[in-house]
Amino acid sequence: CTVIFTRMATKDLHKPISILFCNLAFSDLFTSFSGFWISMLFITNPDITIFGSKDMLAPYALYTMSILSTIYNLVSIGIERYLAVAESMRTRFRVVRNHSIAAVLINWVLALFLGCLPLMGWNCLHMEKNLSVLYSPFCVDYLVFITLPNVVVAFIIPLFTYLGIIIILRKRKLRMKACGQATGTYKSAEIQVARTSVFIWLLALISYAPFSAGVIFDATNHQCPIDLYPGIYIFRNFTAILITANCLGNPIIYTLKAKTLGAKLKGLKCLSTTRVRACTI
Numbered sequence: 001c002t003v004i005f006t007r008m009a010t011k012d013l014h015k016p017i018s019i020l021f022c023n024l025a026f027s028d029l030f031t032s033f034s035g036f037w038i039s040m041l042f043i044t045n046p047d048i049t050i051f052g053s054k055d056m057l058a059p060y061a062l063y064t065m066s067i068l069s070t071i072y073n074l075v076s077i078g079i080e081r082y083l084a085v086a087e088s089m090r091t092r093f094r095v096v097r098n099h100s101i102a103a104v105l106i107n108w109v110l111a112l113f114l115g116c117l118p119l120m121g122w123n124c125l126h127m128e129k130n131l132s133v134l135y136s137p138f139c140v141d142y143l144v145f146i147t148l149p150n151v152v153v154a155f156i157i158p159l160f161t162y163l164g165i166i167i168i169l170r171k172r173k174l175r176m177k178a179c180g181q182a183t184g185t186y187k188s189a190e191i192q193v194a195r196t197s198v199f200i201w202l203l204a205l206i207s208y209a210p211f212s213a214g215v216i217f218d219a220t221n222h223q224c225p226i227d228l229y230p231g232i233y234i235f236r237n238f239t240a241i242l243i244t245a246n247c248l249g250n251p252i253i254y255t256l257k258a259k260t261l262g263a264k265l266k267g268l269k270c271l272s273t274t275r276v277r278a279c280t281i
Contacts (some may be wrong), residue, residue, distance in 0.1 A: 051138025
């Protein structure tokens with residue numbers, strides 16, 4: 001909420017990155033809200049979160065939708081950052097803003113569709129086989145379908161986009177150095193991007209890897225849920241805590257870090273229009 005109010009109070013909401021930051025904050029807000037809803041159901045009636053119930057379909061669907069929206073927004077931010085460096089200033093503000101708005105709409109439509117599949121019938125309420133142990137009444141094949149591909153996307157695409165940013169900055173730094181021009185700003189930007197990329201990877205790894213491992217265990221497990229009590233459900237709650245921690249870490253990394261990086265490169269201008277074209281991140 002702090003990120004949303006801060007972004008709305010500023011006058012730079014027309015920028016593509018601000019649109020994506022606000023959308024990421026909304027996704028994190030929905031993730032926290034749905035997690036709180038599930039926690040209240042666990043407190044009031046723990047059995048329905050262990051053995052499954054129709055009452056769990058709606059909160060789990062909202063939880064899934066918000067997590068998917070967060071992942072898609074993180075990927076969109078990585079792509080926008082790459083375009084901001086690779087393209088010219090004019091192209092970035094004239095074209096990529098429309099791309100950001102379209103990306104927000106596509107992210108929510110795709111997350112809404114995939115998250116609501118259990119509400120549209122893809123659940124195991126009346127089936128004893130293929131039932132998820134961790135997230136009953138979800139089906140195991142549904143969890144595998146939405147988890148593994150999206151986790152791969154969340155790791156692979158940011159890897160290439162941020163590596164691409166570092167490579168572009170390094171090439172421009174070498175060009176400026178060859179012309180005898182100062183390269184301190186580019187070196188600082190390269191270090192900052194590298195640090196931010198490491199933070200992104202660590203946060204995503206810590207937040208989603210245990211959840212993915214739980215889904216894989218769920219798909220390969222053949223034991224009765226009673227035999228797994230209470231250890232497996234403690235692990236499930238632990239993965240939910242890590243996902244919530246991701247919602248807390250996103251504003252720190254994507255707002256504070258990006259603002260610092262933008263301030264460092266705000267006054268950066270091209271000193272040689274024939275050899276170098278510098279872009280603000």
